[in-house]
Amino acid sequence: MKNIKFIYLILLALLAVSCDDFLDETPDNRAEVDSQTKIRKLLVSAYPTGNYGLACELSSDNIMDMGESNPYSDRLLEQMANWVDVTETDNDDLKSIWENAYSAIAHSNQALDAIAELGEDNLLAEKGEALITRAYSHFVLVNVFCKHYDPATSSTDLGIPYMEKSETSLNPQYERGTVKEVYEKINTDIEAALPLISDDMYEIASYYFTQKAAYAFAARFNLYYEQWQKAVDYASEVISTNPTSSIRDWSELGSLPRDPDVVTNAYISDPANLLAIPTTSSLGIIFGAYYTGSRFNHSAAVASETLWAPTPWDYDDESGISTNNYLFRPFVYSGTNLDKSLLYKIPYMFEYTDPVAGIGYHKSVMIPFTTDETLLVRAEANTMLGNNTEALNDINDWTRNFYLGIAQDGEGNNSYYYAETTLEKVNELYNALPYASENTFSSKKKLNPAFTVQAGTQENLLHYVLQCRRVLTIHEGLRWFDIKRYGIEVVRYQLQPNGSLKTLDVLGTDDERRALQLPKDVISAGIEANPR
Numbered sequence: 001m002k003n004i005k006f007i008y009l010i011l012l013a014l015l016a017v018s019c020d021d022f023l024d025e026t027p028d029n030r031a032e033v034d035s036q037t038k039i040r041k042l043l044v045s046a047y048p049t050g051n052y053g054l055a056c057e058l059s060s061d062n063i064m065d066m067g068e069s070n071p072y073s074d075r076l077l078e079q080m081a082n083w084v085d086v087t088e089t090d091n092d093d094l095k096s097i098w099e100n101a102y103s104a105i106a107h108s109n110q111a112l113d114a115i116a117e118l119g120e121d122n123l124l125a126e127k128g129e130a131l132i133t134r135a136y137s138h139f140v141l142v143n144v145f146c147k148h149y150d151p152a153t154s155s156t157d158l159g160i161p162y163m164e165k166s167e168t169s170l171n172p173q174y175e176r177g178t179v180k181e182v183y184e185k186i187n188t189d190i191e192a193a194l195p196l197i198s199d200d201m202y203e204i205a206s207y208y209f210t211q212k213a214a215y216a217f218a219a220r221f222n223l224y225y226e227q228w229q230k231a232v233d234y235a236s237e238v239i240s241t242n243p244t245s246s247i248r249d250w251s252e253l254g255s256l257p258r259d260p261d262v263v264t265n266a267y268i269s270d271p272a273n274l275l276a277i278p279t280t281s282s283l284g285i286i287f288g289a290y291y292t293g294s295r296f297n298h299s300a301a302v303a304s305e306t307l308w309a310p311t312p313w314d315y316d317d318e319s320g321i322s323t324n325n326y327l328f329r330p331f332v333y334s335g336t337n338l339d340k341s342l343l344y345k346i347p348y349m350f351e352y353t354d355p356v357a358g359i360g361y362h363k364s365v366m367i368p369f370t371t372d373e374t375l376l377v378r379a380e381a382n383t384m385l386g387n388n389t390e391a392l393n394d395i396n397d398w399t400r401n402f403y404l405g406i407a408q409d410g411e412g413n414n415s416y417y418y419a420e421t422t423l424e425k426v427n428e429l430y431n432a433l434p435y436a437s438e439n440t441f442s443s444k445k446k447l448n449p450a451f452t453v454q455a456g457t458q459e460n461l462l463h464y465v466l467q468c469r470r471v472l473t474i475h476e477g478l479r480w481f482d483i484k485r486y487g488i489e490v491v492r493y494q495l496q497p498n499g500s501l502k503t504l505d506v507l508g509t510d511d512e513r514r515a516l517q518l519p520k521d522v523i524s525a526g527i528e529a530n531p532r
Helices: 007-015 019-023 036-043 053-059 075-081 094-118 124-145 179-193 211-224 228-238 250-254 260-268 371-385 388-402 423-432 457-472 478-485 520-524
Strands: 273-280 331-335 338-342 349-354 359-370 403-408 414-417 490-495 501-507
Touching: 036 094, 036 124, 053 075, 053 478, 094 124, 094 520, 124 179, 124 211, 179 211, 211 228, 211 273, 211 359, 211 371, 228 371, 250 260, 250 388, 260 273, 260 359, 359 371, 371 388, 371 457, 388 403, 388 423, 388 457, 423 457, 457 478
Parallel strands: none
Antiparallel strands: 273 359, 331 338, 349 359, 403 414, 490 501
């Protein structure tokens, strides 16, 4: 099915394919999709394999520029880390994100066309998968290439073309529409898909939108859409009444040999993962035990506000010291031109196309949805609803399973306890912490969302849940979407030869660069660029 020719039509419109290339193909030379088996095979390719993780992680506050003397970088990484419009090409570039998402959408739409032609009565599960995959690819695109959803401005903010049918014309012209329109259409597709999805149609469920994966996506979408109660309801379809029975067993991961291949393979095989997408990407090597990509990376300095930031259960308001530890301890690498603090989750694999020549492709596996992150989605939505007790219960369920509280007596002996806290302790910590600024490292960031956040407990709980998600999803790119949602300012620091830090740039709350620029080929094809 990888040779299905209809993909060329959609990519022609969106990626500026040359006339000569087009003339080499018979117009509308589509594979005949005339059975349930063929539809299911078609839907295998309805998942976007372009990895947004690297572009989004490098755009976020999870990395630092380790200095011009560090040679382990390239122009693509430098452009992404400095919010410069990307001109370089690579498997992790913005063109790959765009191209692979629209290719996946084309497969979803072709499946929907075939289902409509054959009659959907016996193909409802396939229709559900086609709709949810179409919604997800558009969700990735709108959150990478557009401003974040804001009810006050999204009716005029530039969206992305929402493809609802297979393309049949020779030279179609596309309008970007608005973010509001894209979100409305994503919502329509999700709501239509959820009742239809059936796990019975999958032989290896982890690679497909099962019911739980679909509800996890619906929960995150509605969190971004500011539909707090729906986010809670959908997340509750994923998380059992006893959350610790469904989230990841981090202690088991921590008991494995501290070998990157061992732990990353165990991570991607865990039942807490709701969806796995194989991808061609260097994400696993950049955020791995290698010099590759070490110039722009998660350094020890950044880790002071992520992995080693103060936590409510260990915070001492007199000393300001936190002694939190982990059931699955981070991996720390330091040396000349190597400063990486990593929470190993992302595998690095290599696919040889020519073993003799030693060439091929960097590979990895994306885990877009997990039970852990869905639990934190529910915690955040409950915080916005004012359900503080329920929100803190969810956070405590997660922290007990992820962190390890350590107490030390006067003789240096350690004792261990559950990493859980109270609302009073949350308020105590975040009231005491300074806001991060250009001159201050802090896990407490000024929040400037489009919606109203009440000072005091609500704001403090949001700081806490955002911090938990920042640590949980580190190296995956999701932090960038929280930065956009909450209007968090990002300071890009560069390490100087004398050990000091220089501010290279500040990404302000309303900076246009928060919407990553469309690929240059797409702009050349006639689609309106993001303002700069």
